[in-house]
Amino acid sequence: MSDNSKDLATVTSPYSDHEYPAGLANVSDDKVTDPGIEPHRVRMTDKSKKHEKAAVRQVAALFFLSMFGSAFALYAYFAFPIDANLDTVRNNTLFLGLGITLGLFGIGIGAVHWAKTLMPDAEVSEERHLTRGSEAKRAAAIEILALANQESGFTRRKLIRRSLYGALALFPLPGIIIFGDLGPNPANSLRHTFWANGTKSKPLRLTKDPDGALIKASDVTEGSVYHVIPEGLTEDNPRYLEEKSKAAVLLVRVDPKDLNEAADRKGWSYDGIVAYSKICTHVGCPVALYEQETHHLLCPCHQSTFDLNNGCKVIFGPATRPLPQLPITVDKDGYLIAQSDFHEPVGPSFWDRAAKTNSNGIEG
């Protein structure tokens, strides 16, 4: 702060015991003089007995109103019981709430009205002390600190002090590592979905969410959309929600002429029927809104929009990557089946998403 020390105005403090710097402020010696606190205005309740009495009655009336409200709430608790009819819940909430509200407002408004009309309303000035202690106090405090330092040898005994720092730095670490078992190593869990359970000889069929009904290719007419989960993923599966979080799929048929497929994905659709992961590549909301005229998929959470005709590329919104495609075909009975798992991790991006193996060297 030496750079502008010349400019610093040092003012005689209004506080008696020391001076303090004003920094860069302009301190005018031609300030308008302070006329002091304005004179007290007398209220009607101070002037007239009648008004005072009225105010007393008003405050008491408000407190009585509160009593009535609370009593009504007690009554409402019993008078408006709830049963299977939703209107009873509504009435219970309404009348109980009204009673309590009245009970609270009566006390609150009454107390404030009391303070405003009947308690003294002349403003009082109280002296303020500087937050920092007086010079004498500060000197005494410093003396205590110095004495403590001297008696303990905190500054003097470097070995003790530094080893203490080391000990203090290390001691919280076990307290942090102990939380390690909050969750397992994510390892490859993000790379596979329930669809991986299918094999060449017994591929997984596509089924409707939630009842697990099988889907025939012929059922998927143009313009319709199916919300799909893998065959065998049922509510009684202990990992139902975790698996569904990754395996949920949208199934749509479009005119094969409109479908603009990448060369390496030519075989992933069946007669214009395509299956894409329903989990947004942004932060994982279900991208469930299908516009059948535009063939766009919209995520309702952050409005990422994917173009189904063009490999579900992002055409609007914060997502960057296309939705992963599930390669499908039909079996001999005409049911839709998955050829394999997704060829990339589904859902939101993570750091080593694109890596083929994870840090443990296990193949992904």
Place this chain on the structure above:
Amino acid sequence: MTTTAPSRQKNGFLAGTANYVDERVGVAGILKEFGRKIFPDHWSFMLGEVALYSFLVLLLSGTFLTFFFQPAMTMVHYDGVYAPLKGAQMSVAYASSLDITFQVRGGLLMRQVHHWAALLFVAAAGLHMLRVFFTGAFRKPRELNWVVGFVLFVLGMAAGFTGYSLPDDLLSGNGLRIIDGMIKGVPFIGPWISSLLFGGEFPGDNIVARLYSLHIMLIPALILVFLAVHLFMLVIHKHTHYSGPGRKDTNVVGYPLMPVYVAKAGGFFFIVFGVIMLVATFFTINPIWNYGGYDPSPVSAGTQPDWYIGFLDGLLRLAPTGLEVMVGDNTLSMNILWPMIIGIGFLLVVAIYPFIENWVTGDKREHHVLDRPRNAPTRTAIGAAGVTMYAVMWAAASTDLIATNFRMSLNQVLQTMQISLFVLPIAAFIITKRVALSLQRKDREIVLHGRESGRIVRLPHGEYIEVHEQLDEFDRYKLVDFKDYKPTLARPNAAGKITLGARIRSGLSKFYFEDRIAPVTQTELNEAIHHAHELHDEVQKAIEN
């Protein structure tokens, strides 16, 4: 015995109790110290109280809810009274939330009281922060208390978010899914943190119980601790007051704690509680029964967080397409990281603002008299820009609702918001600063020449003038009592060099104080009064003739 017994008999029960307590706790000393402490009275000084009282309501209603809520994610088949969910598979947490709603008398009321109080808690804290900011109440010696208050605001958001997720319904579950997605986007450690938080893969069966621990123990305890520190510092500093006659940095003008403030503040607690109860009585909040239990496949249109997390959700929506990049073999989700950086950065600037302003002004004095916002035009303009930016972020979280309710295109609304995020704060800054400066000019005008009375008088030599009414000295003092700063030049230090820090500081000082209106001086005022008297005499004569 001989000294206490008679006084008890003489003064009855009240004095007896007071005596009992004092002999064991020493309460007389405390009462003597604090009983007549002065608090200034102004409506804007009660906003922090609103937050405090909302917190008390949260503790009361929350305790009630804990008696019925079961934070378990074990799957059950619902067997309650709400027909559209009968037999549906859901977690115990969601089922018990439904039971509180439909099978406990007053249960739905308490749920609504709790949730509305939570929204009010953060809103009141936010409004309180705005009051503190715009009046400069964060200046020395209150910088640290500003930071404590800021921490309370953030803790309020954390308490709200952990509570929002507890019912384990579809809405909150998708909220958690978004959090999970954001965490996974953190470079290197994202998947690890997600696994630690959820106890494995999302959603797992631990998260509700874990959030519950945080929600009912850790976070409220932290709020209580910071609240104690906040109020302790308030007592040490004594409350600020607005500029006015007799209000100085060395005193505090107001009403004594007992009885006036006890009655007013005590009554106000009941009023705030009453308003929360009133809203909870008439308005549904978070109708969890509509959403169903959490299932990762469905989602509801209009999936949004509670308002105080809205700004982060809005930032997520505002990220333009294609921000995610590959760094070698690794994925860097800048579409998630930029919103986090901007959101957290915004909060950090709020947290450290008092120190920035203090560095620029170099002011080492204590400030207990508040600034009227117009008298600190640059600060007020910065605040307006910040509020505008926050408003755009929040509004961006409801692009879909804006689009449907005002029949606009979702895409255009979002694109407009993306531009607004940068343009509107700048516009708000410029406009606010101009308005503040012209208000200051108007104040000066009023002090020197009085208020326009609307009365036109013709002077003897034919000139028409409007009679101005002079302010009384008390009203006038309110308009002239403010502090004046002037921009500083960067000066060389002891070694004769102008450091970069000094340059930045002088640049900022210029930015803050280049446009300023000096307060009226006594000399100017005397001249003006003299002139006014002459004019007054002339007018008087004109009227008499």
Place this chain on the structure above:
Amino acid sequence: MAKRNVSGLRRSPLAAKIVIVAALLTVGGTYSAVTSALATQSSTAGYTQDQKDLGHKLFLANCASCHGKNAEGTANAPSLIGVGAASVDFQVSTGRMPGAASGPQLQVKPVQFTQAQIDAMAAYVSSLAPGPAVPDASATAPNGDVTKGGELFRINCAMCHNAAGAGGALTEGKYAPNLMHSSGKTIYEAMIVGPQNMPVFNDANITPAEKKDIITYLTYLQDHQSAGGNDLGNLGPVVEGLLIWLGALGLIVAITVWLGAKSN
């Protein structure tokens, strides 16, 4: 129309009889047409030739300018060949058709035709090529499984129409409408027709019984007020945030002003 005929034929005593017979035929015909139309699930049968003729006239007068003289479609509007009676009934009975000035999507407006006229147009359009028929009243009655309906609604509909049926946004100004005033018939027709950007939910995807479940669930929502008081349009946390800021905090600030003001 009928009235004008009456005044024209009043002079002849025979005329009165003819009028009565004609009137009876019209009313009876319309009645039987309506009932038979409701009884039809997936065929074009059940409409009388009179209806088809009337429908054709109405079509030429009101629809042909956009949809083409033979309903083959033009640059302005799609072909109606094969859309079925359900589509006509859905679009016209909700007032979406005849369409107003162009916009991102058709709006619900006051209905322009009587149900008999709508049925006639449906009869004409369904005679062009087979398509989804207007559902039977028993198929749309709200007496299915409400729990299952809720689950299906959340999986198949809530992402666009909101979990409480309050509606939501689609891209580029399009939106999914609020369902709280839609009849069971309209909901059913929307599912089988897939109007505009709404996907089609054919009977393999959502079976007729499941459609009934969904209608049952939506009817339940329509019939029950929120247990917690005013539902704020079921629009979610944003509206709640606005209410707490503008309503509750606004009220509290007003009270603080009263609290801080001096009593006189």
